[in-house]
Amino acid sequence: MDTIDIISLIVGFAAIIFVYFWWSYKYWERRNVPFIPPRYFSGNFEPPLRRNISQFEEFIRLYNYAKSQGWKYCGIYNITNPLLMVLDLELLKSILTKDFNHFVDRGQYVNEKDDPLSAHLFSIGGEKWRNLRVKFTPTFTSGKMRQMFQTVSDCGLALEKYLEGEVHDQKPIDIKSVAACYTTDIIGSCAFGIECNTFKEPDSPFRSFGQKIFERSRLGLLKFSLIFSFPNLARFLRCNITPDDVTKFFMKVVNDTVEYRMKNNVVRKDFLQSLIELRAQEQQEHKKDGKSLTMAEIAAQSFIFFVAGFETSSTTMTFALYELATHPEIQEKAREEILQVLKRHDNKFSYDAVNELVYLKQVIDETLRKYPALPMVTRVCVKDYKIPGTDVVIEKGTKIIVPIAGIHRDERYYKDPERFDPDRFSEANKEHINPYANLSFGEGPRICIGMRFGVMQTKVGLASILKNYRVRLNEKTKIPLKISIRSFIPTTDGGMWLTLEKI
Numbered sequence: 001m002d003t004i005d006i007i008s009l010i011v012g013f014a015a016i017i018f019v020y021f022w023w024s025y026k027y028w029e030r031r032n033v034p035f036i037p038p039r040y041f042s043g044n045f046e047p048p049l050r051r052n053i054s055q056f057e058e059f060i061r062l063y064n065y066a067k068s069q070g071w072k073y074c075g076i077y078n079i080t081n082p083l084l085m086v087l088d089l090e091l092l093k094s095i096l097t098k099d100f101n102h103f104v105d106r107g108q109y110v111n112e113k114d115d116p117l118s119a120h121l122f123s124i125g126g127e128k129w130r131n132l133r134v135k136f137t138p139t140f141t142s143g144k145m146r147q148m149f150q151t152v153s154d155c156g157l158a159l160e161k162y163l164e165g166e167v168h169d170q171k172p173i174d175i176k177s178v179a180a181c182y183t184t185d186i187i188g189s190c191a192f193g194i195e196c197n198t199f200k201e202p203d204s205p206f207r208s209f210g211q212k213i214f215e216r217s218r219l220g221l222l223k224f225s226l227i228f229s230f231p232n233l234a235r236f237l238r239c240n241i242t243p244d245d246v247t248k249f250f251m252k253v254v255n256d257t258v259e260y261r262m263k264n265n266v267v268r269k270d271f272l273q274s275l276i277e278l279r280a281q282e283q284q285e286h287k288k289d290g291k292s293l294t295m296a297e298i299a300a301q302s303f304i305f306f307v308a309g310f311e312t313s314s315t316t317m318t319f320a321l322y323e324l325a326t327h328p329e330i331q332e333k334a335r336e337e338i339l340q341v342l343k344r345h346d347n348k349f350s351y352d353a354v355n356e357l358v359y360l361k362q363v364i365d366e367t368l369r370k371y372p373a374l375p376m377v378t379r380v381c382v383k384d385y386k387i388p389g390t391d392v393v394i395e396k397g398t399k400i401i402v403p404i405a406g407i408h409r410d411e412r413y414y415k416d417p418e419r420f421d422p423d424r425f426s427e428a429n430k431e432h433i434n435p436y437a438n439l440s441f442g443e444g445p446r447i448c449i450g451m452r453f454g455v456m457q458t459k460v461g462l463a464s465i466l467k468n469y470r471v472r473l474n475e476k477t478k479i480p481l482k483i484s485i486r487s488f489i490p491t492t493d494g495g496m497w498l499t500l501e502k503i
């Protein structure tokens with residue numbers, strides 16, 4: 001092959017790639033849907049290797065652009081993958097609830113064979129998801145929350161004890177890391193039946209693997225983005241999104257714990273026990289065909305309870321404490337309520353006492369409005385859907401983006417949206433909020449299954465701190481807050497440093 005041949009080959013190849021992108025970027029135009037102009041090769045998202053904005057801020061930016069055009073929905077591209085971002089609350093109601101049958105799946109990457117932990121309740125779709133969701137729902141009732149309360153409350157005491165040793169001489173405390181240890185201990189215990197003791201052992205594998213799952217390098221972000229855009233190719237190439245050591249660790253923990261419980265007839269009131277009982281029930285029902293939850297499936301569900309349960313709540317605690325530190329009057333009001341409730345309940349947190357913390361719940365709701373743990377969620381259209389009142393048909397296979405962070409900061413739904421105001425969620429005011437403008441836990445049949453648990457642990461964590469300490473922002477916290485580019489769940493770069501003052 002001479003030089004001319006090589007050059008022709010390169011030019012030809014480049015032309016094919018260029019035409020492929022050009023044609024892909026015509027998708028929304030062909031469907032008569034307004035769209036945000038994409039950049040060649042990366043679409044509408046910052047390329048991971050050159051990213052200098054968090055995904056949280058990026059989704060708000062895309063939302064605001066579409067809003068400024070007066071669009072109810074619009075097309076965007078992730079690399080070449082067309083996504084439909086929906087702004088209109090009525091259409092969101094149809095997608096998430098009324099016409100849910102068209103949008104059952106989330107379109108997350110699942111690869112049971114090569115990445116067994118990826119096949120969990122959050123990512124699976126169709127009948128498999130329906131069956132599992134029905135079976136898990138009883139695990140999250142208020143009765144079950146009451147049973148698990150003791151674990152949460154014990155971890156609250158461990159948090160108090162830890163702070164007693166740490167708080168002295170105005171020492172700055174990185175509250176993000178404290179909150180993450182607290183929620184890791186709770187979810188480690190409830191999802192795996194393991195006492196993690198992360199306050200005593202900060203290098204415990206649960207803590208380090210927990211960090212590894214959420215903080216991705218730029219290369220990791222690139223891999224994630226490619227898998228998200230080309231899931232079939234990724235499955236063909238046997239890609240995994242869960243790092244091998246994470247899979248190995250969590251599979252082993254679940255295997256060992258289940259085996260131990262079966263051998264020693266140990267029964268605990270936690271998520272893992274519900275899974276073990278579910279498997280026993282299925283083994284009875286499917287004696288002939290042997291179809292019952294496998295160990296890998298049990299591990300995947302425990303894994304998602306851990307993943308979905310610890311970082312969401314610890315981030316919420318962190319941003320709540322940041323806002324309380326910068327709004328002392330709101331902090332005093334929250335503390336006053338906590339002390340009053342404790343007085344009525346023998347100075348102890350019980351399940352009922354925590355339910356009486358109404359203002360603290362408003363603080364959490366407002367924190368999740370400003371800083372939703374998931375800045376967006378997805379759905380996939382599983383059968384063609386005509387958008388009501390239009391001629392536009394959403395094709396089967398199209399991914400829908402629900403831009404939670406954008407909606408939560410839209411002044412059409414929340415007056416003065418940058419202001420932190422828990423009174424928006426008071427009994428009297430919250431009835432004026434459209435439920436589809438308040439999507440911190442999602443909506444419809446795929447709404448967060450662990451919502452009650454998440455709120456319970458966040459309340460106990462916050463109350464355990466606020467009853468003992470006045471919190472102030474420490475100068476080590478970088479202001480304005482810089483949201484990390486490495487994590488999908490909003491988190492600040494450089495920690496969140498507070499000064500705690502004993503009351």
Ligand code: HEM
Pocket residue numbers: 121122123133304305306308309310312313316368372373374377378439440441442443444445446447448449450451453454455458
């Ligand atoms: C403050 C805490 C939490 C927040 C803000 C939160 C938020 C969310 C959101 C936004 C979704 C997606 C809903 C949708 O697509 O409509 C979700 C789903 C989910 N969450 Fe949570 N979550 C929290 C705590 C928890 C906890 C503690 C658990 C488990 C112990 C959990 C387990 C799940 C699972 C399994 C799903 C998938 C449900 C399904 O697809 O059927 N979450 N969560």
